[in-house]
Amino acid sequence: MDLINNLLLGFSSLAGWQPILIIVGGVILGIIAGAMPGLSPSTAVALLVPFSYTMEPAMALILLTSIYIASNYGGSITAVLINTPGTPSAAVTTLDGYPLTLKGEAGKGLGTALVASTIGGAVGVLILILFAVPLAKIALQFSSADYFALALFGLATVASMGSGNIAKALIAILFGLLIKTIGIDPISGVSRFTFGIDELYDGFNLIPALIGLFAVSVVFAKVEEWKMGPQDIVKVSNKLPSFSEFWKIKMTILRSSVIGTIIGIFPGAGATIASFISYDVAKRSSKTPEQFGKGSLEGVAAAEGANSSSVGGALVPLLALGIPGSATDAVLLGAFMLHDLNPGPLLFRDSPEIVYGIFTSLIVANLVMLILGLYGNRAFIKVVSVPAKIMYPMILAIAIIGSFAVNGSLFDVAACIGFGVVGWLFKRFGYPVAPVVLGIVLGKMIEENYRRAVMMHGYSSFFMDKVSLVMLSLAAISFIYPIVKQLRKKNK
Amino acid sequence: MEINISEGLNLALFSLMLFFIEGIAAWWIARNRRETLGSFLVPATLIVFALILWAISRSFPDEDIGPIVIPQLWGTLILIFCGYVIFTIVRRKTGVDPKTGNLKMLAVVVLLLLVYFFAMNIIGYFLSSFLFLGTLMYVLSYRNHKVIWSISTGWVLFSYLIFYKMLYIALPLGVIYETFFE
Numbered sequence: 287m288d289l290i291n292n293l294l295l296g297f298s299s300l301a302g303w304q305p306i307l308i309i310v311g312g313v314i315l316g317i318i319a320g321a322m323p324g325l326s327p328s329t330a331v332a333l334l335v336p337f338s339y340t341m342e343p344a345m346a347l348i349l350l351t352s353i354y355i356a357s358n359y360g361g362s363i364t365a366v367l368i369n370t371p372g373t374p375s376a377a378v379t380t381l382d383g384y385p386l387t388l389k390g391e392a393g394k395g396l397g398t399a400l401v402a403s404t405i406g407g408a409v410g411v412l413i414l415i416l417f418a419v420p421l422a423k424i425a426l427q428f429s430s431a432d433y434f435a436l437a438l439f440g441l442a443t444v445a446s447m448g449s450g451n452i453a454k455a456l457i458a459i460l461f462g463l464l465i466k467t468i469g470i471d472p473i474s475g476v477s478r479f480t481f482g483i484d485e486l487y488d489g490f491n492l493i494p495a496l497i498g499l500f501a502v503s504v505v506f507a508k509v510e511e512w513k514m515g516p517q518d519i520v521k522v523s524n525k526l527p528s529f530s531e532f533w534k535i536k537m538t539i540l541r542s543s544v545i546g547t548i549i550g551i552f553p554g555a556g557a558t559i560a561s562f563i564s565y566d567v568a569k570r571s572s573k574t575p576e577q578f579g580k581g582s583l584e585g586v587a588a589a590e591g592a593n594s595s596s597v598g599g600a601l602v603p604l605l606a607l608g609i610p611g612s613a614t615d616a617v618l619l620g621a622f623m624l625h626d627l628n629p630g631p632l633l634f635r636d637s638p639e640i641v642y643g644i645f646t647s648l649i650v651a652n653l654v655m656l657i658l659g660l661y662g663n664r665a666f667i668k669v670v671s672v673p674a675k676i677m678y679p680m681i682l683a684i685a686i687i688g689s690f691a692v693n694g695s696l697f698d699v700a701a702c703i704g705f706g707v708v709g710w711l712f713k714r715f716g717y718p719v720a721p722v723v724l725g726i727v728l729g730k731m732i733e734e735n736y737r738r739a740v741m742m743h744g745y746s747s748f749f750m751d752k753v754s755l756v757m758l759s760l761a762a763i764s765f766i767y768p769i770v771k772q773l774r775k776k777n778k
Numbered sequence: 779m780e781i782n783i784s785e786g787l788n789l790a791l792f793s794l795m796l797f798f799i800e801g802i803a804a805w806w807i808a809r810n811r812r813e814t815l816g817s818f819l820v821p822a823t824l825i826v827f828a829l830i831l832w833a834i835s836r837s838f839p840d841e842d843i844g845p846i847v848i849p850q851l852w853g854t855l856i857l858i859f860c861g862y863v864i865f866t867i868v869r870r871k872t873g874v875d876p877k878t879g880n881l882k883m884l885a886v887v888v889l890l891l892l893v894y895f896f897a898m899n900i901i902g903y904f905l906s907s908f909l910f911l912g913t914l915m916y917v918l919s920y921r922n923h924k925v926i927w928s929i930s931t932g933w934v935l936f937s938y939l940i941f942y943k944m945l946y947i948a949l950p951l952g953v954i955y956e957t958f959f960e
Contacts, residue, residue, distance in 0.1 A: 333945060457824065457859045464831065464852040471845035476838055478845055479831055509887050509918075510879035675920035676929060679911050682891060686907075687937055691947050696898065703891055714876055715820045733848045740843050 293415070296642030299344055300650060308345055309647055312352025313654045317662070319353065320360020321372045323497050323688035327357035328613035335621050343625035344640050348647040350621050351601075354614055355407050355648055356655050358557060358594050362399035366586070367392060367669050368681055370501035374492055375557035375593035377723045378565045380500055382578065382585030389581050392667050397526035398583045399590040400659040402539045406591035407652040409543035410550065410598020415645050418606040421551050428552060431747040434735035435757035436552065437728045440559045442765040443566030444721045452769055454717045462725020463732070465490055472734045485697035492726055494689035494702035499719045501685050502706025505678045507713060526663075527583060538568050538584045539591045546592030550599020556612050557593040557600075558727045562720075564592030566764065598648070605629050605641060785837060792833055796826045807867070813874035814867050821860035828856040883917075890914055902952030908934050 299305065312334075319330030331350050338346035361373030366383030379399060386395035413421070428436075444452075444459045468479045469489030480486040542564040549560035568588030569578045578585045603609040608630035610616040622629050627637065634641055672680075689702035709719045739747045748754050800822045807818045832853040838846040866872045890913060897906040911930040920926065941947045 453859050453862050457821065457856060457863065460852050460856045460859065461824065464828065464849065464856065467831075467849040467852065471838075474839065474841070474845050476845040478838065478849060479834060506884055506887070510881060510884045512880040512883060673920070675915055675918040676925070678918065679914040680929070680933070682914070683907060683911055683933055686894070687903075687941060687949075690903075690949065691941060691945070694948050696895070696950065699895055699898075703888075703895065707888070711820060715817050717820065737843045737847070 289415070292638045292642040293646060295639050296644075296646035299639050299643035300348075300646055305345060305348060305647065306650070308341075308349045309352045309651050309654055310658075312349045313356040313651055313658055316353040316356025317360035317363070317655070317658065320357035320376075321363045322360075323364065323370050323372055323493070323501065323684060326373060326493065326613070326692075327354055328617050329691075330354075330357050331614050331621075332617045335617065335624065338621065339624060343627060344643045346625060347618075347621065347640065347644055350618060351644055351648055352651040352654075354618070355594070355597050355651050358597055359400065359403035359407075359590070359655055359659065361593075362403065362586075362590055363396065363666050365500075366395040366399060367666060368501065368677070369504045370681060370684065371496055373557070373593075374496055374723070374727065375561045375596075376589070377496055377500060377558065377720060378561040378589035378593075379586055381565070381589070381720060382580070382582045384504075385579070385581035386583075386586070391525075391581065393525045393663065394527045394531070394583060395581075395586055396659075396663045396666060398532075398535070398586045400656060400663065401527075401532060402535075402542070402587040402590040403594040404652050404656040404659075405539050406543040406546055406593070406595035407597060407655070408649060409540065409591075410547045410595035411645060411648040411652070412598075413544075413547045413595075414598040414601055414605070414648075418602050421602050421606075428753065429747070429751060430735040430739035430742065431751045431754040432757065433552070434732060434739055435748065435754040435761065436549075437559075437731040437735065439757050439761040439764070440563055440724065440728050441732070442761040443562045444724060444765075451716060452772070455721050458712060458717045458719065459721035459725040462722040462727075463729045464725075465495075465722075466726050466729025467733070472730060473737050483697075485695060490701055490726070491692055491698055492723075493692045494698040495705045495726055496723055497685045497688050498702040498705025498707075499709035499712075499722055501681055502702060503709025503713060503719065505681050506706060506710040508674065508678060510710075526660075531583060535584050535587045538572075538587045541571075542568060542588040542591030543595040546595035547599040549592070550596030551602045556727075557596040558723075560592040560596040560599075561589045562724055562727075564588045570764070570767070601644075605633065605644070606631065608633075789830070789833060793826075793830050796829055800826055811867070811870070814872065816875040817872060818864060818867050821863040824856055825860045825864075828853040828860070886917055887914065890917065898950045898952070900952050900954060902955050903949040904934050904938060905952070907937065 300309075315334065316327070316330060319333075320327065330353050334350060334353060338349050341349065358373060358375065361371055361376030362379045362383065363372065365371040365376040365379040367387055369380050369384040369387075371377045371380055383395040383399065386392060441459065444455050466489060468486055470477050470480075470487050477487060545564045545567060546557070546560040549563060550557065565578075565585060565588045568584050569575050572578065572582070572584050574582065574584075600612045600615050604615045604619060606629075608619070608628060610619045619629060627633060627640065669677075685702055685706075686699055689698045690696065692698055708722075712719050712722070743750070748758060800819075803822060804815065804819060808815050832850060835846050835849045835853070838844065838849075840846060863872075890910065894906055894910040897909070900906075908930045911933055912926050915926050915929070937949065942949050
């Protein structure tokens with residue numbers, strides 16, 4: 287009963303035009319920021335914190351969380367249309383989103399991303415409302431061995447990305463993992479492979495690498511192919527997927543939403559890992575796995591459902607225990623403190639109108655995102671009608687400013703160009719680039735938790751802990767199964 | 779972990795030796811199976827890259843579960859899998875390289891990108907972006923001058939207003955501007 291009363295209290299705080307306008311404004315800003323490579327959700331939220339200072343605490347937090355949830359969807363727009371993920375988690379969306387655009391079905395790609403994001407966001411919020419406190423407590427009991435096993439489970443998804451050549455996919459992921467060892471060692475503080483270059487002490491930044499591997503490399507490949515007509519897309523259609531098409535992928539959306547929320551709850555895991563794991567699970571359970579990577583609606587839905595629902599998951603430890611699980615949550619924690627609020631169990635007791643105001647505003651923000659997305663998609667799709675001779679220089683200009691914007695460093699721009707060349711070479715010779723990103727994302731998590739677990743409890747810690755053991759077994763199965771399947775197929 | 783001069787020299791010699799061996803292997807592949815030269819060069823270069831990092835990592839403190847463990851683990855696995863890919867090439871179990879496209883045009887685009895990158899430091903982001911966009915569209919044989927001018931100008935205005943003014947991103951103004959106007 288308390289929950290229903292609190293939710294009603296939350297909805298009552300949204301009465302009037304002001305909160306709705308704030309949500310609409312937040313969603314628009316979030317979509318724009320998400321679509322802009324180089325502007326991460328955390329940057330977008332951080333930029334708006336000073337503006338929210340003079341607002342009432344509830345309104346300020348509603349604005350910031352609306353930006354947060356919408357920016358995750360925004361990243362999919364450029365991922366689908368120009369193969370440039372606006373946010374790191376949208377890297378997985380490019381795998382099937384961009385092939386849909388090349389087939390002239392950009393509307394289907396964007397529509398699926400939008401609906402999956404909306405449902406994923408709603409599921410994440412629902413789980414947040416119902417189970418925030420108990421889930422946060424479980425997540426905090428996770429040991430280093432469990433985190434290592436979780437990361438290894440994420441790594442095992444590589445087996446489904448090789449498009450027939452697992453050895454090349456493994457080389458790609460190992461390249462990403464090796465790249466991630468550059469910089470200061472997270473445990474001993476020793477600098478590794480930095481060659482005295484100051485910028486390398488923090489290692490390569492993910493965003494420039496992502497932009498280079500996905501966007502710049504595609505421009506290079508197209509220039510080499512010398513297809514400079516009005517792009518090589520047959521006919522651009524803004525037609526959304528039909529109801530029956532959505533119905534077919536309903537389980538994928540729901541499953542990826544649950545996966546995204548659960549992974550989002552673990553501090554440090556985040557939307558990108560959630561997308562990769564969800565994509566892998568969707569491919570394994572699909573009736574048409576051969577369509578993945580060629581423009582599968584299931585692939586887009588799996589990636590987007592997971593990354594949007596992870597927002598709800600990431601808010602669980604923040605709101606229930608005051609522990610930020612991601613960079614954006616850390617910024618949000620700062621915003622809470624700016625308004626003299628301390629997230630944690632006491633916040634639920636002392637200021638339920640704020641907590642439940644955020645919950646209900648997230649539900650409304652999802653609906654607003656759906657409406658704005660449906661209308662906006664028609665305008666976004668026009669981007670792909672632009673002639674390639676204009677489009678490719680623009681993509682390169684966006685890539686350069688996006689890489690620079692992350693840290694205000696020209697080194698990141700150089701890294702972006704370098705990764706562009708690597709991405710072009712990799713794609714040219716059949717090495718998938720998504721595993722490189724996965725390696726960079728998971729590298730630190732794997733190394734830190736592996737070494738910490740061994741130092742504290744020895745090698746047995748991975749097998750003595752039940753959670754770790756289950757996840758390691760799942761990782762082994764999900765890695766070996768596609769290989770066995772492929773070998774059987776070859777033998778036939 | 780900084781490397782001293784003698785270690786640096788050894789490393790340079792070791793790297794040169796690795797590239798020399800890669801060159802000989804590439805020459806052998808080019809003579810016997812030219813159509814797979816590109817497919818060979820990618821894993822071979824990754825092997826060289828992994829070996830160099832492997833050699834550098836030997837200077838890290840050799841503790842139990844220290845900073846040396848993970849880089850060497852990834853490096854070793856790269857050696858194994860790249861070795862396997864090269865083995866399939868040599869044993870003719872792999873397909874041929876993709877057809878080479880317009881590499882000249884690609885080289886021009888990469889060169890323009892590099893000039894743009896270095897020019898940012900000298901003439902600043904805004905002027906170099908304007909020149910880069912205009913030149914690249916022209917190089918890609920787009921000839922509508924009105925569109926070229928308006929897109930280049932539009933992008934500079936957009937990046938100035940949104941990134942420089944609104945988001946306070948300190949885009950490089952260039953040495954020339956900083957010397958004479960600041």
